[in-house]
Amino acid sequence: MQPFELLVGWRYTRAKRRNHFISFISLASMLGIALGITALITVMSVMNGFEKEVRARILGVASHVQIAGGDRGLEGWSDIAAETKKNPEVVGAAPYVMGQGLLTTGQSVRGVVVRGIDPALEGEVADIGGKMMAGSLAALKPGEFGIVLGVGLSRSLRALVGDKVTVIAPQGQVTPAGLIPRLKQFTVVGIFRVDHHEFDNGLAMIHLADAQVLYRLEDRVSGVRLKLKDLYKAPEVTRGLARSIKVEAYLTDWTQQNANYFRAIQIEKRMMFIILTLIIAVAAFNLVSTLVMVVTDKHPDIAILRTLGASPGEIMRIFVVQGTLIGVVGTFLGVAGGIALALNVDTVVPAIERLFHFQILSSEVYYITELPSDLHWQDVWSVAVVSLLLAFAATLYPSWRASRVNPAEALRYE
Template sequence: MILSPFEWTIAKRYMLPGRGEAFIALVAGISLVAVMLGVAALVIVMSVMNGFRAELFDKIVGLNGHAIVQAYGGRLDNWRDVLEQVKATPGVTRASPLIEQPLLGSLNGRVEAVYARGNTQEDIQRIKPKVQTGSIAGLTPGSGNVAIGSQLAQNIGARVGDNITIINPQGQSTPFGTVPRQISYHIAAIFEIGIYDYDERFVVMPLEDAQTLLLAGDSIGMIEVQVTDPDNVQAILKPVKDKLGGQAVVTDWKTINASLFEALAVERVAMFVVLSIIVLVAVFNILSSLIMLVRAKTRDIAILRTMGATRRSLLKIFVTIGFIIGSLGTVAGLALGMVFLFFRQPIVHGIELLTGQNLWDPSIRFLTELPSRSDPVEITTICVMALVFSFLATLYPALRAASTDPVQVLRYE
């Protein structure tokens, strides 16, 4: 919609009302701020929700793979053959043996529930970027070295160089009953994955040491698998599932974390709908300000009509005024949202200092920091939605202005 110089001049004049029309300007300013806050809220919340899903997916899958192959009974004896079958499956990028068993960990009289996790040397190297203190270079078979999560280290007061005792209740049988198996390990490194539950429980050790601890012989607990397309993991691993029917079960990340990711998906949709209503309410302010402007300018509109202004020109003028208010609010909201997301962690800390409340408890939120990941398509959708709402809000007052009858308005002038 291209405006002529005359139409653009009138539009600029009406967007900057005179002294006697300060209230109209105030309502228009409130409309702009309302649209800005609505768009900013949508951008912030949707980016944070996307960040939640992406961070959880990256960290959970990065540690556990896209799927696991686990034998019935928890022990996979012919795991080398199964491992080769899985690796040979088209679409599988990585497959490695894994042992993961809930046990007890003890240090200086403090006892915590832990997960003893036996990994290959290749998989152990994958947590190297997550190491806070110490080094995982010493985590070799038979070394007696382990790496533990940061929150677990805090709970039991452990530091690099201490010895943690892992207790396996399924120990050796004696004439006096079963004696729990206790093995002391040297803490060589402390890591932080970024997921509270993992950092609070995991004790990582070489696969061979985990087999010795659990008296598992040459068997393992499961095989973790990564594929080229995580969303299509079920179809990729269907041949494996068919071959291992009756021997092992194949469980993908969607099933393992179904409740968590489904809850995030539902919450994401609900938040989008609710915050879209906020934008809609903000757009009604544009509608009300334009209606007030049309009523205040009725005499001017009638004079313009008598001077030759067409209905189409008046329609374009008032649509432009409302659309510019909505556009400025949308751009300002987008900028405000991006600034908030960039400084999100300092803002959270600042609010915590002001209120004295812990707004981000990792034990509840899963992640140690507020995540964010902006989706360009989603942000474009938000901006387009705000602009469309703004345009629709201008139609009624613009049509009212265009239908003004100059004879009726100027009859008694």
């Protein structure tokens, strides 16, 4: 048998009211909650999608974990790589040499980060081999002094595959005339594009052996880069490797190397959650107005129920049920709409662009030209719970007003 309060509250919710304005306000409150939830779930999913896309592009060139030596480099990198692979989370290891330099062609000069790599091992830690627009990483041969440029760097230097560029290393040679920088001519053997400004416009790669010669490291390297099975375990794996590796080295993971990017995205995501939650809060305030008007409209009914023996608490629970039902229906509609829209952003957005003849993310301005979406069920549950709590809170004051109705006063003019 249904509880008395639930039965009456359900009847009040679905009954046609004499005052159509109250019905309209109830519908507006319900749709307001649904619209706010739909917008919040969609925006959170798009923010998740952007985070995932940026992370994938960064980690396509960077590494999950990096073991770096001091100013003199790291000796015995192969032994260090073998030691790291004893950790079950490590699936790949590759050495690297990192240095700064200037690239010149004719009148063009650009400052770059020069990374020396082993083409045979680089595929274990990064996906840059699959991002080549021209040439390949395999064209980097020891002693041939080939170089691979980012697409932005290639355009600014006007250098194509087969062209010559001069690399100026900051470590100079001391002569009687003073310090003279070292220069070496390289041949462009590849151009890559990862759609990330920092790498496309400021990274040049050469063979590991050529980098050791250019920066006078002999058989040493700058460090070892690692790839993990689960990139989210990078901080934990880094702490474990710091205890197991016996050489002096600096260990960092991708969350430290790119902290500003992901911290900014998390802050934006939290702020969007707070701002869009205000839409739901406005709808909840409408629910307060609706229930206050319903209580006023139902004064005679409340008086009769009190006369028949209903307690103030039972009267209060009737209107709590009614308001909560409106909130539940609005939340259900909003969650359904938000999930549907978040899962179909890649279809809905192009349709809107075709309909209104404009592009939301222009390829002339943005590297990412499509709105990515990554639905997290934790976000859905969080939004639904916040909505239900706001709807429940909105019922308390009107319900308390209903419980305070005096039967004699309410029935005096009936």
